[in-house]
Amino acid sequence: MLRKLLRHELYATGKTLLPIYGITILLSLLNRLVTNIDIFNGPMEIIPAFMQIAYGISIVATIIVTVIIIVLRFYKNLMTDEGYLMFTLPVKAYQLINSKLISSIIWTIISVITVILSLLILLANPERLELLKESIDNIVYILKISFGENYVLLTIELGILLFISMIQQMLLIFVSIAVGHLFNGRKVLGSFAAYIGINTAVQIALTILMVIWSLIGGSSLEELGSIPQLLFPFTIIMGLTLSLLYYLVTNYIFSKKLNLE
């Protein structure tokens, strides 16, 4: 059932997102073309200028629209009239959450790839690629000096951290919408309030944890060398814990406290 849900989910969101990604790639191709041929003189100069603006907008839209579609889809498909359809399907509430989460992860990754690809299409030439390679080598070199053997660990941790943060942000949005729907008649307002409330509570809890950590004499988290061994693992575990918490609360509300208008 999850596969069917996911397929419908990707179809419902892809019909908006894929054209946007396509336009971004197309505009970067056109811009590349326009910058390479110098035939726009006089009033015609407006064409490349216009193209550049359109390209800039499409890059921003790629990311922003992806986020907006993820949020709107979750809200509209589950918390409005469409919820009557989705919550009476012969599936578990967590399967609905899973399908939405997986589809959101897929689109976020595709949107990032789209932006990178489009920048490469627009800007890549042999010299610049050489420059890019040098910068990456440089970063690796600095990491090696700063962290010694731990730099591989650090890189892996950074990747995991980015991935977990993405999931954590999505589940935070999901749980806020689920909590918001309990405020009958003020669901959207309730969702925003829940988002801000949960965020604040987490920040306060983290600050308290930090204070306790320093009081019991734990090593300073600001020390550079402790990043791979302490700060990153801690952040990853926190991210996982919070994600799990958000997920369980969302699932609890959907299976026990559902109250569609």
Add this chain to the structure above:
Amino acid sequence: MSVILECKSLTKKFGSTAALMDLNLTLERGRIIGLLGPNGSGKTTLIKLINGLLVPNEGSLKINGIEPGVESKKIVSYLPERTYLPDWMKVSDTINFFKDFYADFDEKKAYEMLKHLNLDANKRLKALSKGTKEKVQLILVMSRNADLYCLDEPIGGVDPAARDYILNTIITNYNENACVIISTHLIADIENVLDEVIFIKEGHLKLHASVDEIREKEGKSIDSLFREVFRC
């Protein structure tokens, strides 16, 4: 005849107000049952409980012996009292959607009914009127070979001619093994198709009897009995 729905001391509260209070009800297969009551009497609450859209505070509810969940949703076909299909879908998309998720969905039947009502399967729901959307939903719901159909206000938004077609659809599209619950306050229109009626008022069960029984005992139509019981 076997029991399809059994409610024992079923209670659902919203805050401090009880929408359903200590409801005991047993429904059997092979019947068309009218769930009747004024606005806010608890009709929709009962139907939502059957479909797992609400969870009871007390008591139990069993469909074919199982509590509402994945297994019960496979055998319950539900028509809510609102348009719940995504606007951007074509009629044919909605048919594929139902076919995908409900093993008991009969695609051929759905297309036959669409054809009969002159509905174009390639149209987007956005382009349809509210009444036409309701017809599409009813077609989807009645194209399932379910054990229990829950129709919440199925004739509220459509014209009298379509009303007749819909009622006819309901009578001809369910098998002897199934039970149909129709919630409405347009009693006169559906009186003739009903086998049993349930009256609920302010969350309490007022009456559960067969239509013939009522006509014999009381010597009046369901409509006039309703007006009497629920006189304001």
